[in-house]
Amino acid sequence: MQNKNSSKRQFRFNAHSLTHSKGFSSFSSALMAILLGLIFGFIIMIIAAPGNAISGFSYVVFGGLSRIGDVFYFATPILMTGLAVGFAFKMGLFNIGASGQYTMGMYFALYVGFMWDLPGELHWIVAIIAGMVGGMLFGLIPGIFKALLNVNEVITSIMFNYIGMYLVDMLIQGNAIMYSSPTSRTRYLPINAKIPSLGIQGSNVNLGIILAVLIGIILYIVLQKTTFGYELKATGFNKYASDYAGMRGKRNIILTMAIAGGLAGLGGAFFILAPTAITGSSMTYEPINIIAANGFNGIAVALLGHSHPIGIIFSSIFVSHIQRGGTLTSLVGYKPEIIDVVIAVIIYFSAFAMIMNAALSGFVKNRLLKKNEASKDSEPDIKEAE
């Protein structure tokens, strides 16, 4: 990031430019949101069952730690869909179709996993790539509609959530190699089609989370360091100015939606190509005409992470952490839905916290700015500027 560059080059500006960076204010407002959300969640738990509130709440906050493998496993798909939403959002596109792209990615990955016969290690790698292609396809189409016909991407991608879900459910139920009627789920995947496990006892966690984090970091680099990222953010901030500067807006819209779709598709692949704790088994999909929740959770993750790839990595792990913790509250008699309420509140507060944050970080910035001004006069323009 340029701000960091400057702090390297001009060391004395370090604290100053750090607190002025967008990252700082996003981070502090996300923390504020989490804090307020948890407090509110605690209040709800007290109302629901006062006696168990403290033990229940400690499950929410700390429960995930005992199931760290699952936390990472369930973070993987929402990390990817979060990136899919956040990346498109940087360009000013609201990719609400992450669910459909995720579902398509999952189907393509499953198809390659079951139907293609590939040697050894290559199998799961090709299956993952197939997942990406599936997602890309479902991102590309709304992208083309938006770019060439100016059809609102929200409408097309919502419709594509349904198209994707019904299509996939239909295709899976009609395929006896993939679908087992007695269990009404997909069968266990061939051994080579599964992503290698990370070997944490009793969890599904696999190489997918590492790949997902790497992808997040690559996206960060693309956004911050490349001309494509520069164009993308410019278009997101001000479409007219990016046209004026001669950027190819239509091409960029299509490209962005395709990339976003590919990211969500990878999420589907990472989730479904997972080995489970029981030897020889794998994750299965149940085609029961429900739109994948992981797509919508991606919107929440992206909001909490302020659409910043690194922020999304952390927010997805956090959301997964309290989700896992939340399932444990049933041990003390809470319904698992309570955790969905808490997550919803956190997201709600993440918008609210922006206002709170402006006051708080404004205060910190002021203090630092004044110190900087007092300690040196190498920046005489500060007072003259607007």
Place this chain on the structure above:
Amino acid sequence: MENYIVEMRNITKEFPGIIANDNITLNLKKGEVHALLGENGAGKSTLMSVLFGLYKAEKGEIIINGKAVNINNPNDANALGIGMVHQHFKLVEVFTVLENIILGVEPISKGFLDKSQARKKIIELSERYGLKVNPDALIEDISVGMQQRVEIIKMLYRENEILIFDEPTAVLTPQEIKDLLKIMRGLAEEGKSILFITHKLNEIMALADRCTVLRKGKCIGTVDVKDTTKEELSKMMVGRDISFSIEKEKMETGDVVLSVQNVTVASKLHKNNAVKNVSFDVRAGEIVCLAGIDGNGQTEFVSALTGLEKTNEGTMLLCGQDITKASIRQRSITGMSHIPEDRHKHGLILDYTLEENLVLQRYWQPEFQKNGFIRFNEVRQYAEGLIERFDVRSSQGPISVARSMSGGNQQKAILAREIDKKHELLVAVQPTRGLDVGAIEYVHKQLVARRDAGKAVFLVSLELEEVMNVSDRILVIYEGEIVGELDPKETNMQELGLYMSGAKRNTGKESHNAE
């Protein structure tokens, strides 16, 4: 002691890193028109916002009618009889004039809205003050000048005695400005006290009784307008002498840089073409000005010329190459620089830093990127160079966010970017809009310097003074047609005005061909 209706004593208002108002005292007499003059960012709007309750001052007191008051929000201000017309109107577009006026103070009888009572009062007010409005017209259908009159009636309807106008003429046509000044005078004669923010000296001379000048947050002084001159006021405002005329040497023109042939552009607003069969040349070493009243096809023509919109008919040649169907990027490479009309919409990405904005036209060139990765060190060095050369001021240099910069410095940044970029033709559309005299002088000097460097300059302007002073050749556009080609040395503002209003025309073809 004199009878003041408003006294603002020793007002100090600080923002992070800047003192916007530093110990300012301003007194408003009953029934006077008091101008508040200052450059962009001098603190005029901040001071008025303090009075209107939008900001709270750290120090100082406000006394209204001899009583110290506490104004915490616009409702308090309203209760004290203070009304404000903002630069950007606060009207509901899909409501009628009447509905907008009564918004918030709706007259109610027996629990229902009673519009007839309001209508009577509005008609009475509009007749008394000469404010022609149709109470039943929708806001979105009426002109900007009319919308402003609605804002004024809104204040009068609330029986405000102290009227604040924030740069009221910035959005108006010359005729509307004349009407507005008359209305404001009438209001003062009826006993209303008026404070108006401006940086246009002519309006102050024509209208105001007294004028308070601010500079960089400090109060420079209050003067009686009848005892002062334009030159003196501008010196107070800027802190140095300003020349109103532009010095320029005679230049020999060179080759044709831009050739426009029979260009027609469709309108987005109506069925007729916005630009009709326009032809002209611009040569190296001359400033050609397209003059006209706003809305006569200038915007559409520039959009077609710069590639933002399609050209329907005709051809445009830049440096001998046909650019009629070229992309914006191709035009830029061929040698076109463009200072856009709306610097916030087109010229800048306000959320980007200054340095990112300075490479907006060049980020893709090998100098600034390698294999698709931006070379941030080069960008920084380049930006620092431009900032130094063009004296672009901001709080944090290259990493200041463009949004945080003042209008004049934003324009300087655009100017720096477009001038430093390799170009043969500079298209400048209303480059001094909204700028104060110091910045206007600077922009004009830069345009002339481009001409002297042997570049072609195509200037689009609505300001008669600018047209007369800066250009070497004037083309007048009226209803999408070029109705006259004039030499600024052989014409005067009256004649130019006649052409602009469509009362007089020559085709300009003969003199054009003779060149």
